[in-house]
Amino acid sequence: GAVVSQxxxxxxxxxxxxxxxxxxxxxxxxxxxxxxxxxxKQSLMLMATSNEGSKATYExxxxxxxFLINHAxxxxxxLTVTSAHPEDSSFxxxxxxxxxxxxxxxxxGTRLSIL
Amino acid sequence: GENVEQHPSTLSVQxxxxxxxxxTYSDSASNYxxxxxxxxxxxxxxxxxxxxxxxxxxxxxxxxTLNKTAKHFSLHITETQPEDSxxxxxxxxxxxxxxxxxxxxxxTLQVKP
Numbered sequence: 001g002a003v004v005s006q007x008x009x010x011x012x013x014x015x016x017x018x019x020x021x022x023x024x025x026x027x028x029x030x031x032x033x034x035x036x037x038x039x040x041k042q043s044l045m046l047m048a049t050s051n052e053g054s055k056a057t058y059e060x061x062x063x064x065x066x067f068l069i070n071h072a073x074x075x076x077x078x079l080t081v082t083s084a085h086p087e088d089s090s091f092x093x094x095x096x097x098x099x100x101x102x103x104x105x106x107x108x109g110t111r112l113s114i115l
Numbered sequence: 116g117e118n119v120e121q122h123p124s125t126l127s128v129q130x131x132x133x134x135x136x137x138x139t140y141s142d143s144a145s146n147y148x149x150x151x152x153x154x155x156x157x158x159x160x161x162x163x164x165x166x167x168x169x170x171x172x173x174x175x176x177x178x179x180t181l182n183k184t185a186k187h188f189s190l191h192i193t194e195t196q197p198e199d200s201x202x203x204x205x206x207x208x209x210x211x212x213x214x215x216x217x218x219x220x221x222x223t224l225q226v227k228p
């Protein structure tokens with residue numbers, strides 16, 4: 001149980017392209033989803049928290065116009081990196097939770113490479 | 116805000132030995148402490164967690180202890196095996212914060228056969 005699917009797993013694209021990443025909870029309803037960024041050999045840095053049907057809450061220093069988050073249903077959240085540039089290259093991971101007191105379960109991550 | 120410090124950053128043990136990773140947190144309101152294992156290029160996987168109303172929790176070779184007074188918690192792995200080699204992250208969460216986690220810096224555990 002508690003399976004989270006993230007797609008795509010790998011994206012390579014040109015600078016200026018917008019990239020959409022999907023995060024789905026397959027066997028439970030996720031009231032909250034989280035988006036993280038992870039640099040090589042570093043910890044997970046929380047970018048934003050998203051609740052179904054409401055606007056995402058972004059962490060300090062994360063540009064909300066750059067990283068658009070939509071949580072349209074209890075099983076799907078999307079992260080769109082708009083007009084991506086090489087400095088946006090990273091490993092992006094989502095997680096989903098069935099509630100405030102419930103554990104977070106992670107997707108497989110998306111490795112984004114901007115040329 | 117909450118801050119989580121994790122030590123050591125790297126840990127090397129012989130197969131069969133025990134491994135201990137420690138984390139300290141700053142916010143006394145923290146009440147949930149999960150541990151994740153992440154293999155290279157893969158997702159973090161929840162291996163054990165503990166809530167603030169419990170001092171210790173064990174699951175086979177893995178145990179977590181919590182000292183609320185000192186604001187630290189530790190992961191204990193006994194009888195280590197090569198497949199335990201990975202990066203381990205501790206994290207903390209607190210009541211009323213929508214469940215978001217603050218992660219420690221991670222510990223790279225190497226178990227030598």
